[in-house]
Amino acid sequence: xxxxxxxxxxxxxxxxxxxxxxxxxxxxxxxxxxxxxxxxxxxxxxxxxxxxxxxxxxxxxxxxxxxxxxxx
Numbered sequence: 846x847x848x849x850x851x852x853x854x855x856x857x858x859x860x861x862x863x864x865x866x867x868x869x870x871x872x873x874x875x876x877x878x879x880x881x882x883x884x885x886x887x888x889x890x891x892x893x894x895x896x897x898x899x900x901x902x903x904x905x906x907x908x909x910x911x912x913x914x915x916x917x
Contacts, residue, residue, distance in 0.1 A: 847916040849873035850888040857886050859913040862903075870897065871916060886916065 855875035871880040877894040898905040
């Protein structure tokens, strides 16, 4: 399993939004780091959950996240 390169405390998960199931991204639930699916998971790229949701025009809502599987 791929550990988050920012916090090294949790694995990186493939997730989607329940309200927008076609929108998938990668996320660390320990430090809230987010990567788009086409981005490499590294500490050189990425954003945080709040900023990512705001970029979609949505309020950050943890209940909207659905874990799909962990990144290998």
